[in-house]
Amino acid sequence: MTTSLQLISTATTNGVLEREFTLGDVHGMLWSPADVDQAPVVLLGHGGGRDSKAAPMVGRAQLLTAAGFHAVSIDAPGHGDRPCTARDERETVAMQHAMEVGEPVGPIVVPYNLHLAERAVPEWQATLDALEQLPGIAGPFGYFGLNMGTAIGIPLTAVDPRITAAVFGIFWYDETLAEHARRIKVPVEFALQWDDQHIPRQSGMALFDAFASTEKSLHANAGAHKDVPRFEADSMVRFFTRHLR
Amino acid sequence: MTTSLQLISTATTNGVLEREFTLGDVHGMLWSPADVDQAPVVLLGHGGGRDSKAAPMVGRAQLLTAAGFHAVSIDAPGHGDRPCTARDERETVAMQHAMEVGEPVGPIVVPYNLHLAERAVPEWQATLDALEQLPGIAGPFGYFGLNMGTAIGIPLTAVDPRITAAVFGIFWYDETLAEHARRIKVPVEFALQWDDQHIPRQSGMALFDAFASTEKSLHANAGAHKDVPRFEADSMVRFFTRHLR
Numbered sequence: 153m154t155t156s157l158q159l160i161s162t163a164t165t166n167g168v169l170e171r172e173f174t175l176g177d178v179h180g181m182l183w184s185p186a187d188v189d190q191a192p193v194v195l196l197g198h199g200g201g202r203d204s205k206a207a208p209m210v211g212r213a214q215l216l217t218a219a220g221f222h223a224v225s226i227d228a229p230g231h232g233d234r235p236c237t238a239r240d241e242r243e244t245v246a247m248q249h250a251m252e253v254g255e256p257v258g259p260i261v262v263p264y265n266l267h268l269a270e271r272a273v274p275e276w277q278a279t280l281d282a283l284e285q286l287p288g289i290a291g292p293f294g295y296f297g298l299n300m301g302t303a304i305g306i307p308l309t310a311v312d313p314r315i316t317a318a319v320f321g322i323f324w325y326d327e328t329l330a331e332h333a334r335r336i337k338v339p340v341e342f343a344l345q346w347d348d349q350h351i352p353r354q355s356g357m358a359l360f361d362a363f364a365s366t367e368k369s370l371h372a373n374a375g376a377h378k379d380v381p382r383f384e385a386d387s388m389v390r391f392f393t394r395h396l397r
Numbered sequence: 398m399t400t401s402l403q404l405i406s407t408a409t410t411n412g413v414l415e416r417e418f419t420l421g422d423v424h425g426m427l428w429s430p431a432d433v434d435q436a437p438v439v440l441l442g443h444g445g446g447r448d449s450k451a452a453p454m455v456g457r458a459q460l461l462t463a464a465g466f467h468a469v470s471i472d473a474p475g476h477g478d479r480p481c482t483a484r485d486e487r488e489t490v491a492m493q494h495a496m497e498v499g500e501p502v503g504p505i506v507v508p509y510n511l512h513l514a515e516r517a518v519p520e521w522q523a524t525l526d527a528l529e530q531l532p533g534i535a536g537p538f539g540y541f542g543l544n545m546g547t548a549i550g551i552p553l554t555a556v557d558p559r560i561t562a563a564v565f566g567i568f569w570y571d572e573t574l575a576e577h578a579r580r581i582k583v584p585v586e587f588a589l590q591w592d593d594q595h596i597p598r599q600s601g602m603a604l605f606d607a608f609a610s611t612e613k614s615l616h617a618n619a620g621a622h623k624d625v626p627r628f629e630a631d632s633m634v635r636f637f638t639r640h641l642r
């Protein structure tokens with residue numbers, strides 16, 4: 153992987169500078185307030201089956217740039233236009249099958265996402281290295297990611313001291329993941345759906361419990377797996393405003 | 398009890414109109430944005446051993462008036478300058494003794510606060526009746542109260558349809574209280590301390606679980622009983638802004 157960002161396209165829309173880039177074979181997006189020199193950066197980790205340009209990333213990037221942050225997202229391995237390995241294809245089929253027949257998806261999603269994290273963490277770290285070469289980007293850095301974005305973000309935050317605040321959630325307890333979480337001491341906000349049909353309440357809460365952070369907040373909202381309320385996006389912006397500004 | 402507010406004093410400080418009032422033998426405070434005609438109202442229920450003019454109420458009233466709300470607080474029975482019954486005195490001594498010797502306080506606090514709620518709910522309702530006679534106050538109404546403020550606020554919100562959003566927390570599960578909570582369908586935000594030395598995690602979560610509300614959010618923060626983070630006060634203001642404005 154090369155260590156410098158290659159800009160693919162640049163556009164300014166409604167005061168937001170949007171830069172599409174590649175770093176080696178990793179595709180990503182960098183959103184910046186057009187009128188700001190130095191600003192903290194929030195890394196946006198997308199969910200499974202989505203990519204760096206998916207609507208939830210764009211929406212959160214809009215909120216973050218409006219609050220004076222850079223936001224950056226990269227395609228996870230096997231996502232977006234990136235090539236799929238045989239395992240990627242196998243796991244996707246298994247997941248879809250489990251969904252269709254109503255079997256638990258956790259036993260498939262958890263190990264697969266942890267496998268993806270092993271591939272994604274060095275990519276995020278290389279992206280941070282490259283971002284720091286850009287003018288106006290010197291940190292501090294925060295990380296946001298739910299679902300697969302949590303499976304990748306927890307080991308990333310555990311290993312990279314540049315990330316000083318993180319928002320996670322909507323993921324299962326797993327002993328390997330909890331081991332990473334126990335090494336995280338930065339402030340954490342963690343979302344959980346109280347009526348999640350895939351993730352048992354106790355499982356999400358056990359993962360939240362694992363963080364060593366002295367400041368950590370669990371936001372458990374009524375509703376099903378995909379019904380995380382929109383006001384949690386505002387809460388995320390305020391969380392990073394408290395910790396990165 | 399008379400049905401009209403008697404104003405004791407009026408002052409305007411930093412754009413906030415502060416009115417001290419009595420309603421029968423109940424003493425209270427009404428804070429209003431000085432430059433606003435009609436505004437929603439947030440009832441502030443204070444904690445045990447405090448009163449309507451305690452610092453946490455004044456601080457929250459400042460945040461609420463700055464966001465364009467009226468805020469009102471009344472002294473609970475046996476609190477502030479109000480007379481204590483023999484039971485009030487007995488329970489206070491028992492509670493202090495339990496604290497000193499390190500025995501659980503829940504078995505004393507819960508039944509006593511539910512007893513206070515029986516006395517306080519009609520007082521809050523009379524206060525609402527009287528407030529509605531004042532110019533600029535026509536609802537909607539929200540309720541905020543932690544600790545004893547929750548023990549009083551849950552039965553109040555269950556019985557008074559004028560209250561259309563509520564913030565509770567830092568209280569034990571109790572079957573009588575849960576019965577009231579099961580009748581509440583308005584949006585609820587509920588605070589819980591993850592490391593509460595008095596209230597077991599599962600107890601607070603069971604109380605949160607009891608609300609029938611389709612929108613309800615549990616905010617569980619790391620820290621001990623009294624360490625509810627300041628940012629929860631901001632969250633409360635945003636919650637009422639979403640639901641009352």
